[in-house]
Amino acid sequence: MAIDFTLNAQQQALQKAARDFAEQVLTKVKPAIAGLARPEERFFATRPLYRQMVKAGYFAALIPREYGGGGATTVDLTLAAEEFARVDVNLPTTLLSSGLALKPLMLYGTDAQKRRFFGDFLKPEHDYVASFAFTEEQGGANLECPDPSAGIQTFARREGDEWIISGRKSHPTNGGGWDGKGAHLYAVLCRTDPSKPPLESSAIIMVPGDAEGIEVTGYIDTLGHRATCSPHIAFNEVRVPVENLVGRPGQGTAICKRCFSWTGALIGGICTGIMRAAFDCAYEFAKTDKRAGTVPIIDHPTVGYQLVDLRIRIEASRYLAWKASHYIDTTDYRGEELGIMAKIHCSESCVQAVYDAMRIVGVTSYSDRMPLAGLMQEALAFPIYDGGNMGVRRRWLYEMLKTPDYNPLAAAQGVA
Ligand SMILES: Cc1cc2nc3c(=O)[nH]c(=O)nc-3n(C[C@H](O)[C@H](O)[C@H](O)COP(=O)(O)OP(=O)(O)OC[C@H]3O[C@@H](n4cnc5c(N)ncnc54)[C@H](O)[C@@H]3O)c2cc1C
Numbered sequence: 248m249a250i251d252f253t254l255n256a257q258q259q260a261l262q263k264a265a266r267d268f269a270e271q272v273l274t275k276v277k278p279a280i281a282g283l284a285r286p287e288e289r290f291f292a293t294r295p296l297y298r299q300m301v302k303a304g305y306f307a308a309l310i311p312r313e314y315g316g317g318g319a320t321t322v323d324l325t326l327a328a329e330e331f332a333r334v335d336v337n338l339p340t341t342l343l344s345s346g347l348a349l350k351p352l353m354l355y356g357t358d359a360q361k362r363r364f365f366g367d368f369l370k371p372e373h374d375y376v377a378s379f380a381f382t383e384e385q386g387g388a389n390l391e392c393p394d395p396s397a398g399i400q401t402f403a404r405r406e407g408d409e410w411i412i413s414g415r416k417s418h419p420t421n422g423g424g425w426d427g428k429g430a431h432l433y434a435v436l437c438r439t440d441p442s443k444p445p446l447e448s449s450a451i452i453m454v455p456g457d458a459e460g461i462e463v464t465g466y467i468d469t470l471g472h473r474a475t476c477s478p479h480i481a482f483n484e485v486r487v488p489v490e491n492l493v494g495r496p497g498q499g500t501a502i503c504k505r506c507f508s509w510t511g512a513l514i515g516g517i518c519t520g521i522m523r524a525a526f527d528c529a530y531e532f533a534k535t536d537k538r539a540g541t542v543p544i545i546d547h548p549t550v551g552y553q554l555v556d557l558r559i560r561i562e563a564s565r566y567l568a569w570k571a572s573h574y575i576d577t578t579d580y581r582g583e584e585l586g587i588m589a590k591i592h593c594s595e596s597c598v599q600a601v602y603d604a605m606r607i608v609g610v611t612s613y614s615d616r617m618p619l620a621g622l623m624q625e626a627l628a629f630p631i632y633d634g635g636n637m638g639v640r641r642r643w644l645y646e647m648l649k650t651p652d653y654n655p656l657a658a659a660q661g662v663a
Pocket of ligand 1: 344379380387388418477628631634
């Protein structure tokens with residue numbers, strides 16, 4: 248089939264519904280958190296709006312149809328993510344992070360595990376959140392370190408029919424839950440044997456939030472993403488049944504990689520949404536403000552060229568995010584390279600695009616008269632989180648590049 252980027256009627260309807268939802272509901276996030284000093288208070292204040300997101304079917308969309316969900320494709324979610332993020336990044340991040348925590352089950356879980364864990368989230372009266380805990384308190388960049396004494400320092404030891412998990416995690420989005428006592432469910436990256444390196448011992452274990460020994464030890468006050476939940480979580484000898492292991496020991500970091508290629512594509516959509524918001528702002532200003540001159544500043548070619556470059560950035564990012572999403576959907580989530588590339592490209596383009604929009608507007612952009620400085624606060628998170636762009640470049644893309652059978656045309660040709 249020839250290349251075709253045309254959105255079908257269902258995708259166009261989904262895009263419009265997400266746009267309308269963003270205008271009707273996500274615009275209320277900023278007023279809801281205004282004046283709230285503590286990060287957890289801001290997160291809690293978004294709960295009624297998150298409920299509306301669940302009610303509108305966006306949580307269910309994450310779950311496969313055969314388990315009672317809406318079975319949205321990655322392309323569908325990326326389209327929605329762009330529309331949401333143009334208005335707000337907080338609730339989409341809460342939603343996406345829950346999706347990330349359930350993704351190991353979707354990709355590696357048994358039928359019994361899926362039935363057991365997905366069911367709760369799909370009850371219409373529930374607004375549960377899940378949390379993917381991979382970043383260690385000491386840092387997340389070296390989770391695959393081959394030295395067994397380093398890397399992931401959260402451990403699970405087996406006793407009879409249970410795993411007993413101990414360790415401290417940082418930043419697991421949603422990890423504090425709606426009541427500050429914990430998320431409904433965690434996917435915890437740990438190691439099952441301290442004497443073996445991660446490639447042999449890393450594992451993802453699902454930990455229900457009501458298990459004894461989970462402690463929310465504090466919250467991180469982040470520069471942007473002000474209404475998301477970024478806690479510190481301690482797992483103190485937390486016992487879960489052996490059946491909560493997803494896949495097998497040694498697969499933990501590989502599972503992370505596939506899950507992060509999925510979020511990578513979606514983050515591409517989110518970054519495109521932020522870039523659109525920045526463009527709209529700069530474009531409107533350029534068309535209407537003369538800055539004490541005689542003509543609107545768009546009439547100065549230097550300004551016009553910058554606007555053109557901004558538009559190019561947006562289009563290029565959008566189509567890379569779409570391509571990565573489509574690749575993930577059509578190669579059974581094996582589009583690791585493109586997913587990560589989309590994350591890196593779109594997030595770095597996003598920071599540059601917001602900065603470019605600020606340069607076009609000038610000093611007014613650095614004030615509360617315009618949303619651009621706020622957009623910059625959001626944009627700066629994208630290259631830093633989800634593994635960090637330098638980290639995923641090094642651990643995943645560079646490692647891939649060094650394999651003897653690396654095929655630089657694989658992504659373009661759509662082969663896994
Ligand atoms: C909004 C937001 C949401 C997040 N959500 C989650 C979440 O849901 N779950 C979660 O677990 N985490 C989450 N994080 C954390 C995040 O994904 C981290 O960016 C990631 O784990 C990378 O870890 P780090 O930045 O702590 O790296 P660190 O380990 O602290 O490393 C810091 C820096 O040191 C350098 N460095 C370290 N080791 C090496 C090396 N071997 N070679 C070269 N350079 C090196 C690099 O410059 C690196 O960037 C979130 C963060 C934010 C801001």
